[in-house]
Structure formats: C-alpha cells, structure tokens
Amino acid sequence: MEKSDMINFSSLEKELQAALEADRKYQRENDAKFRALNQNVASYEEFRDIVLASHLKPLDRKDISGAPRKQPWNPIAFDSKRESPLSEEVQPQLSEIKPRSASEFIRDWRRFAGSSLEKYSLLVSLGGKALQEIFRTEVGLGLLGDFLLILSQCLKSGDEEIVIGVLDGFSRTGRFGLNLSLLSQTEQKACEELFHKLQVAVAYEAPEDKEDIFASRACPAFLVFDTAAFLADMTIELPCHCKPEETHSVVWYYQKQIGSMNTKVLTDFEGTKVVESSKVGRGSDLRSRFSIRLFSLVIFRVQKADSGHYICGTASGEFFYGYDVDVQEVCQVLFPWNVKSRTQVQAEPTGIKTEKFEVFTSYGSWSKCDRCDVQGEQMRVGLCYVKSIYLHVRYQRESDTVASCGSSAVPQQFGLSSSSYGAKLEVRNCHTPCPTKPTTSPERQALLKFLEFDDRGPSGVTIHFHNHPSDSDLVLTCPGTKPQYAVAWDKGSTPLYRSQYMEGMNKTSRVFIDTGHHLNFRPVQLEDKGSYFCWLQGELAAEIRLGVYLRLGRLRQISDPESVYALQVILVCYAGISAVFLLTVGVRFIWHISREETSADIDRT
Numbered sequence: 001m002e003k004s005d006m007i008n009f010s011s012l013e014k015e016l017q018a019a020l021e022a023d024r025k026y027q028r029e030n031d032a033k034f035r036a037l038n039q040n041v042a043s044y045e046e047f048r049d050i051v052l053a054s055h056l057k058p059l060d061r062k063d064i065s066g067a068p069r070k071q072p073w074n075p076i077a078f079d080s081k082r083e084s085p086l087s088e089e090v091q092p093q094l095s096e097i098k099p100r101s102a103s104e105f106i107r108d109w110r111r112f113a114g115s116s117l118e119k120y121s122l123l124v125s126l127g128g129k130a131l132q133e134i135f136r137t138e139v140g141l142g143l144l145g146d147f148l149l150i151l152s153q154c155l156k157s158g159d160e161e162i163v164i165g166v167l168d169g170f171s172r173t174g175r176f177g178l179n180l181s182l183l184s185q186t187e188q189k190a191c192e193e194l195f196h197k198l199q200v201a202v203a204y205e206a207p208e209d210k211e212d213i214f215a216s217r218a219c220p221a222f223l224v225f226d227t228a229a230f231l232a233d234m235t236i237e238l239p240c241h242c243k244p245e246e247t248h249s250v251v252w253y254y255q256k257q258i259g260s261m262n263t264k265v266l267t268d269f270e271g272t273k274v275v276e277s278s279k280v281g282r283g284s285d286l287r288s289r290f291s292i293r294l295f296s297l298v299i300f301r302v303q304k305a306d307s308g309h310y311i312c313g314t315a316s317g318e319f320f321y322g323y324d325v326d327v328q329e330v331c332q333v334l335f336p337w338n339v340k341s342r343t344q345v346q347a348e349p350t351g352i353k354t355e356k357f358e359v360f361t362s363y364g365s366w367s368k369c370d371r372c373d374v375q376g377e378q379m380r381v382g383l384c385y386v387k388s389i390y391l392h393v394r395y396q397r398e399s400d401t402v403a404s405c406g407s408s409a410v411p412q413q414f415g416l417s418s419s420s421y422g423a424k425l426e427v428r429n430c431h432t433p434c435p436t437k438p439t440t441s442p443e444r445q446a447l448l449k450f451l452e453f454d455d456r457g458p459s460g461v462t463i464h465f466h467n468h469p470s471d472s473d474l475v476l477t478c479p480g481t482k483p484q485y486a487v488a489w490d491k492g493s494t495p496l497y498r499s500q501y502m503e504g505m506n507k508t509s510r511v512f513i514d515t516g517h518h519l520n521f522r523p524v525q526l527e528d529k530g531s532y533f534c535w536l537q538g539e540l541a542a543e544i545r546l547g548v549y550l551r552l553g554r555l556r557q558i559s560d561p562e563s564v565y566a567l568q569v570i571l572v573c574y575a576g577i578s579a580v581f582l583l584t585v586g587v588r589f590i591w592h593i594s595r596e597e598t599s600a601d602i603d604r605t
Helices: 009-038 042-052 061-065 077-081 084-090 100-112 116-134 143-154 161-170 178-182 185-203 208-216 339-347 441-454 561-604
Strands: 225-229 237-238 252-257 263-266 288-293 296-299 308-313 319-328 328-335 358-363 375-387 402-404 423-431 462-469 474-477 489-492 494-496 511-515 517-523 528-538 539-548
Touching: 042 161, 061 494, 100 116, 116 161, 143 161, 161 185, 225 375, 225 402, 225 511, 237 319, 237 517, 308 375, 358 423
Parallel strands: 225 319, 328 423, 462 539
Antiparallel strands: 237 296, 252 263, 252 308, 288 296, 308 319, 358 375, 375 402, 375 423, 474 517, 489 494, 489 528, 511 517, 528 539
8 A cells, every 4th residue: 555545543633633622612612702792791802802711711719729730720721832742743834735715724724823924924825816715705703803913913024015915815805894894903903003014115115136236336435426406395315325234324414515514414313204295394494304214315395505415424424425416496487388488498598608618408308297187287397507627526427517507516616606597497288188097896995995094085085184273384295296296286176277376476376386396375364275186197196175273272482473573562662661760760860969969059158
C-alpha cells in the first residue's frame, strides 16, 4: 500500500476532538445568548461580552481558601496551554489550506487560535475574490470584526493592494451592511486605524526605487543651489534629493541671502503640523506655514517674502542640498477674448533687452478645463526669466544662461531685484464633456461610506460643513487640491469665473479667487452663506456648506481693531485729563506763590 493511501488515525482523532469541542462551544454560547436575552442587557456590547465569557466558570470555596485547585477557572486557556504542542504538530501549512465553503474556512481559521500573523497570512493568501466566493451568503457573526482586527494589527508594508482587495471582497458579500452595523466600538476603532494606514500608504506610496535614490545620488562636495521659480499663494514642495543613509531626520535652514546672519531653522522636532493651506494666512510667519514630509519641505501659501535660500541638513550643521527659490506675484492677468489683453500679449514678445541681459516671459502648458459639461476656463502661468552670460555659476539651472528674474543667480547690477517684474496669468474659455463614471454596487458604497466617514449628497460628492462668524476673513480650500490641479468654484448653480472674481479684477470686491485657487472672503457677510462647489481637474470634487452667524458675546483681543481704537481713545483721554490736572496744579502753585509775595510786601510796608 502506498504512503498516500494510509489513514492517519491520529489526525482523524484530533479532528474529531476539535469537531466535538466546536459543538460544545456552540451549545455553550447558544445557552449564553438565551441567558443574555432573559437578563434584558442594555447594549449589544454587553450581550457580546456575555457570549464571549460563556466558557468561564466561577471559583469554588476551596479555590478561594488556598487549597489546591482542581477545577480550572478558564478551561479554554488551560486546554490551549496544555495542548499547544499537539496543536503545533497538526497546524496546517498555508499552501495546504484551500477552503471551499464558510464552514471549511471557519474550521481552518480556528486551527490558528492565538496566532494573529498566521490568520493575517491566511487572509492575504486567499485574496478578495476567493473570500467573496467563500462568504457569498454572508460573513458569520463576529468574523468580520475579527478580520478587521487582524488586518489592522498585522498590516505589512507592500500588502496594501491585497488588503484593499480583501476589503472589497467582503463588501460584495451578502448582508454586509448588517454586519457593519453590528461591529463593536473596538472593531470600529480598528477599522478606522486600518483605513487610515491604507490612506497614508496610498498617499505617500513611493516608487520601487525610491529607497535607492539617496544611496545612488551622492551629495555634492561643494554646496550648490537648484533654482526654482513659483507662483505666489501656491503650496510648494522642496525634496531633499541626497543625504547619508544613516541620517533619519533632516533640518531645513532658510537664509534670505547667502552669508546672512539672520537664519531661520525649520524643523518638525516639536510637532509642527499644518494640514490645510486654508489654516494659514498670507501675513503669517514662515515657521507657521511649513511641514516636513518624507524629508521634503512643504510650504503652504508661499509668498514673495519667502524667496531665498533653503538648505537641507542636520541639527549638527551638516548640509546636503540647497534651493534658490524665487516666488513671483502676478502682475498682469490676460484674457485672450479681450481685445486690449490680446494686444498686450502680442506687443510684448521678448520684454526688455539690453547689451548684458534680456528679460522675457516663459509660459507653461495650458491646464485642463476646470469644469465639464458646462463652460469652464483654462489657465497657464508665465514666469519672468532673464537670459544672460553673466549669471553666477553656483546656481544650477536647466540652461546656463537663463534664470528667473528674482533668483540670486542674477547679478544685482542688473537692477531686477527691486523692480516690478513678476508673473503673468492667461485665462481662456473651454468646454469639455464629463467622463463616464463606473457604477458602484450598494455593498461597496456601504463599505466606502463606513470607512471614509464622509457623507455624499445628491450630487455624489463629499459634503463639508463650516460655520464662520460674520465680519471676519475666511479662506476656502478645495479638499484634495494640489498646485498643478485646475480648480474652479461655484456658488450653488452660479459659476464663479476668474474673469469676474480673479484677485485684482475688482478693487472693491470682497469675494475673490487668488492665484493659489483659494476662495477668499474679506470679510464674510450673512448673505455669503450657502453651498459652494469646487471642481478638481474638470470633475466635481466637493460641496462646502457655509453657515454665517453673528458674533455675540465674543471675548475681545488686544489685536482687534475695535480694541486698538478703544485703547487709543482711553490713552488720549488719560493724557488730556493729566494735562488739565498738571495745568491746574501749576496755576494754583503760581497763584499761591504770588499771593505769599504780595503778603510779604504788605508786611514790610
């Protein structure tokens, strides 16, 4: 008889014992459920705790008095400890486990009792499609929560796509919405942590060779600077392209001019964190508008005053990489359908040209149409550049003879640093159809709604709510926007076109769109309340429902204009009263002295 035809009676006996134990567990938990129903428990968590603790037995008097304990208080834990060697012997290999039904899966799942990593490997090895086929009817009571706990605790780097597929497979099973509503608070928290980890991994997913960038790119022996020009009000990112492998954290240094004694140290060692550019204002200090992510320096709403040198290094004074940043403000907005603007574009092909240098505007490509199925707008940015053979060689550029107008590579003798040269913005109309969106099953929508924790309105976009006091400034940012994205704003069904709401178009307008695609209210009034829609890359992205309320009983601050005015009035009144008091005292003193002198003269006579 061949070896494969032999019957392993020991294995069969252990499987029989496991089946009998599973039957006893079912009866025990079933009795506990009836006891919990008779006790009229207050919540599902209490009901679940009673069922999970059904294997516990009360202590006898002999156990309490200190006598040798014959009856174990927790027989399940006792059996697992006693039979752990046997369980390790019969523990199956992952390659051998191929369940075809929910009962077979539960049998194999229980064999890995106490081993979270083995359970995680089982889920990952099966994949989303196989799990969807196994649990086609529904996922058993309590299993979905166990799956989420295991996936959250044991998530490994590189398994994000497989885990997302597993979650997608569970979302397509029967009664998925009911299983979600029965999750305990601990399981819901584990689900939140799992989805947060997946979001972070997807948002900052690096290419396969990103770890080798620092190893393959050596830092220059002599510190040079990469020149970079940006538009004001944008969010910029400066990556640290080279650093030693043993360096695990970086510090960024800022200097307006090289060799200046005024140096700002930018570090997130103290927990500096800015999540949205709308949280920072234009006039705020640079230290409150930055964040360091994966060794890269991110500056929110960059301003012209932020132009200068940025150096990546360490706290001990080692320098690895540098940037020469030139931030240009928009000095002219051009609309091609306007005859005057079209004439200006044709009248300035090269700008100013002298014997030593030439100033010109370099335009980028047109952005995508910012709306679909309705009339939209396209933009392109033109930055100011200088062409000369007298540029400083310490600054790296794409061309040895071209640099931006505000760059430190341009000699100060050219007189461009204090001039009014700046960027130009062109806007034109466009019209494009909306792309077809794939249909999503109700189960998948339930999963996305539960994991993403966002509410979607009739328009199918995320709804955000914001309340703001009247007579104060407000800046709205489209969620998920990036500097290179085309952004558009609508108030209700009314589009807010840049040809009417661009900053600088109307000096008296208090609602405008700046060059960083932010919707500004200066200040916000009661009539501004309503629904505002933002578009990203030609697709409707989010709805912001703005509520405006009157400020009643607000604590005044010294920096408020009303407080400053009140202090000025009080100081002026105090100074006036003090002056009148001193004048009165002086007059009385002089009158008293003169009276004494008069009395003395009378006495002499």
